[in-house]
Amino acid sequence: MSTWSRNRGGIAVAVAAATVLVAGAALALLWAPEDADQGPSQRIFYLHVPIALTAYACFGWAAWKALRLLWTGEQRHDLESYTAVHMGTIFGSLTLVTGSIWAKTSWGVWWSWGEQQLVLFLVLFLFYAAYFMLRFSLADGPARGRISAVYALFGVVLIPISFLAIRLAENFIHPVVFTRDGPQMSGDMFFTFCVCLAGTLLLAGALYLNELTGKRLDVRLRELREALELG
Amino acid sequence: MTYARDVVALARKDLLLELRARETLPAMVLFVLATLVAFRFALPAGGSERASIGLLWVAILFTALLGLTRAFVPEREQRVLDGLVLSPVDRSAIWVGKVTATLAFLVAAELVALPAYALFFERLSWETVAAVALADVGICTVGALLAAMAAAGRARELLFPLLFLPLALPILVGGVGAAVTDTPARYLGFLGLYDAVFAILAWASFEYVVTE
Amino acid sequence: MIRGRGLERRFGAKRVLRGLDLDVARGAFVVVTGANGSGKTTLLRLVAGLAAPTAGELAVDADRAELGYLGHEPLVYRELTALENLALYARLYRVPESRERIGMLLERFGLWDVRNERSGTYSRGMLQRLALCRALLHDPTLLLLDEPFSGLDAEGAELLDRELLERRGHATFLVATHDPVRLSPLATGAVPL
Numbered sequence: 001m002s003t004w005s006r007n008r009g010g011i012a013v014a015v016a017a018a019t020v021l022v023a024g025a026a027l028a029l030l031w032a033p034e035d036a037d038q039g040p041s042q043r044i045f046y047l048h049v050p051i052a053l054t055a056y057a058c059f060g061w062a063a064w065k066a067l068r069l070l071w072t073g074e075q076r077h078d079l080e081s082y083t084a085v086h087m088g089t090i091f092g093s094l095t096l097v098t099g100s101i102w103a104k105t106s107w108g109v110w111w112s113w114g115e116q117q118l119v120l121f122l123v124l125f126l127f128y129a130a131y132f133m134l135r136f137s138l139a140d141g142p143a144r145g146r147i148s149a150v151y152a153l154f155g156v157v158l159i160p161i162s163f164l165a166i167r168l169a170e171n172f173i174h175p176v177v178f179t180r181d182g183p184q185m186s187g188d189m190f191f192t193f194c195v196c197l198a199g200t201l202l203l204a205g206a207l208y209l210n211e212l213t214g215k216r217l218d219v220r221l222r223e224l225r226e227a228l229e230l231g
Numbered sequence: 232m233t234y235a236r237d238v239v240a241l242a243r244k245d246l247l248l249e250l251r252a253r254e255t256l257p258a259m260v261l262f263v264l265a266t267l268v269a270f271r272f273a274l275p276a277g278g279s280e281r282a283s284i285g286l287l288w289v290a291i292l293f294t295a296l297l298g299l300t301r302a303f304v305p306e307r308e309q310r311v312l313d314g315l316v317l318s319p320v321d322r323s324a325i326w327v328g329k330v331t332a333t334l335a336f337l338v339a340a341e342l343v344a345l346p347a348y349a350l351f352f353e354r355l356s357w358e359t360v361a362a363v364a365l366a367d368v369g370i371c372t373v374g375a376l377l378a379a380m381a382a383a384g385r386a387r388e389l390l391f392p393l394l395f396l397p398l399a400l401p402i403l404v405g406g407v408g409a410a411v412t413d414t415p416a417r418y419l420g421f422l423g424l425y426d427a428v429f430a431i432l433a434w435a436s437f438e439y440v441v442t443e
Numbered sequence: 444m445i446r447g448r449g450l451e452r453r454f455g456a457k458r459v460l461r462g463l464d465l466d467v468a469r470g471a472f473v474v475v476t477g478a479n480g481s482g483k484t485t486l487l488r489l490v491a492g493l494a495a496p497t498a499g500e501l502a503v504d505a506d507r508a509e510l511g512y513l514g515h516e517p518l519v520y521r522e523l524t525a526l527e528n529l530a531l532y533a534r535l536y537r538v539p540e541s542r543e544r545i546g547m548l549l550e551r552f553g554l555w556d557v558r559n560e561r562s563g564t565y566s567r568g569m570l571q572r573l574a575l576c577r578a579l580l581h582d583p584t585l586l587l588l589d590e591p592f593s594g595l596d597a598e599g600a601e602l603l604d605r606e607l608l609e610r611r612g613h614a615t616f617l618v619a620t621h622d623p624v625r626l627s628p629l630a631t632g633a634v635p636l
Binding site for chain 3: 073075139140141142219222223225226227
């Protein structure tokens with residue numbers, strides 16, 4: 001019963017996400033003015049940047065849930081933190097892919113070390129991939145939840161530290177060749193961007209709720225099976 | 232005060248264990264020397280001289296990796312960690328003790344590695360020595376915590392480097408930056424910031440790693 | 444001394460304890476019985492504070508310095524001698540006059556002659572004796588003993604009998620065992636799991 005009502009919330013978010021994303025796609029492709037320098041390829045901005053910001057939001061949410069777990073000891077926060085890292089890793093990987101495509105269309109290379117956000121996502125990808133390795137190596141139980149939570153907390157601290165490190169490394173790794181100018185966005189562009197960001201966040205929310213329901217069902221199923229075996 | 236004495240007792244125990252088993256430190260020293268020799272051949276002549284400093288940092292990081300992987304093995308085997316956790320010692324003192332002991336091993340290995348680097352490659356600047364000192368603290372604070380995590384799971388030897396390297400990348404940046412740029416102070420400051428931030432985080436969260 | 448209500452501990456989907464109520468008065472000698480896998484060890488680990496219950500409430504009226512725990516493992520470093528291990532724990536427990544205390548315990552449990560040998564070379568029974576020394580080192584007022592007789596030979600078991608009898612009434616006991624008959628003369632209560 002409770003699973004179903006939660007799931008209904010998930011469906012509502014999914015519908016909202018689909019609506020806003022369609023609107024965002026229409027705005028980005030048809031309505032937003034073309035970028036003077038980069039031409040039509042700049043429109044991937046409306047996909048790439050919201051996805052990147054959503055990934056940060058997922059990692060932040062995971063850390064918040066990790067903190068809640070350590071604070072309260074309530075086990076449900078563990079599954080929520082885990083699911084958030086899961087979503088963050090998916091959106092983080094998408095950031096790498098879309099960023100790479102953008103680099104190709106803008107500068108003709110698939111990868112550029114000069115692109116700080118992309119380098120940061122590569123580091124984060126490595127870090128959070130190790131989260132799964134860590135989790136899978138630990139036996140199911142409260143200890144796993146706690147250790148995963150501490151690692152997830154390290155993640156949100158690593159994000160600004162790594163960002164700083166990557167900026168500092170610019171000085172000796174590669175001279176900055178490509179600069180992508182900051183958000184010199186017109187009002188129309190900014191509005192389109194906001195709609196796309198809202199849509200992506202809703203999409204992440206819907207996926208998160210859906211995945212969480214699945215993972216909860218999985219746990220519940222194992223509990224019931226265990227209870228049956230005990231007779 | 233009791234806190235400091237607890238830390239000393241715990242760190243002394245690690246040094247005593249090492250003295251008995253003589254496993255970690257000789258391995259670290261030999262490894263770092265072998266790595267430096269290997270790098271000599273990996274660096275083609277005429278290449279940038281600055282590249283060798285990067286290799287030194289990679290060698291230090293990997294040597295630390297070797298020592299830290301085993302940091303919590305004596306405690307996790309036979310669950311001796313339970314005994315420490317049960318005692319009235321502040322749990323974070325267990326972590327500080329481990330940081331102290333691993334730091335001692337790492338510094339000892341570097342006392343061989345840095346002169347060897349100067350001999351094989353080029354003279355060391357004071358900036359590099361300062362950066363190594365600062366980096367050691369960061370490596371051991373983060374490493375001791377991650378080692379306690381990895382040791383709780385299966386396949387800790389495989390897991391630890393995966394956990395450690397993404398977190399250690401900023402250290403690499405600070406260390407190399409201090410050696411090759413015109414503004415070493417910025418990079419040394421960054422290493423200090425890294426140490427402070429992660430020391431506080433690890434100090435506060437260690438208890439959760441060793442209790443259920 | 445110990446009060447638990449609706450204690451539950453799960454490992455993922457597996458539930459080891461469910462809805463356990465527990466009351467142990469000060470000075471009581473309570474025996475925990477049950478088949479293998481019934482959660483005896485888990486219960487002791489909860490009371491010791493090594494693990495937290497996943498549901499229910501647990502109040503233990505003793506801090507870590509007053510608690511003596513004997514687990515499945517002796518909780519000593521195999522590379523260190525009996526003396527070194529006990530000296531470390533005496534330091535961590537802030538035991539006063541630790542040298543005398545350690546000497547007395549090693550003497551009593553028949554380990555004095557091997558005090559300078561690495562505990563890794565000990566037999567199972569000797570390790571159990573060393574573990575008992577470690578658990579009793581700081582004169583705890585709450586003793587949590589998990590299968591205390593396991594590995595002990597007849598002489599060792601008699602030593603332990605005497606030790607338990609001597610401390611009964613002064614300290615509170617929670618003892619997990621699959622052999623309650625041996626402890627029945629001492630027991631004031633039982634918790635069947």
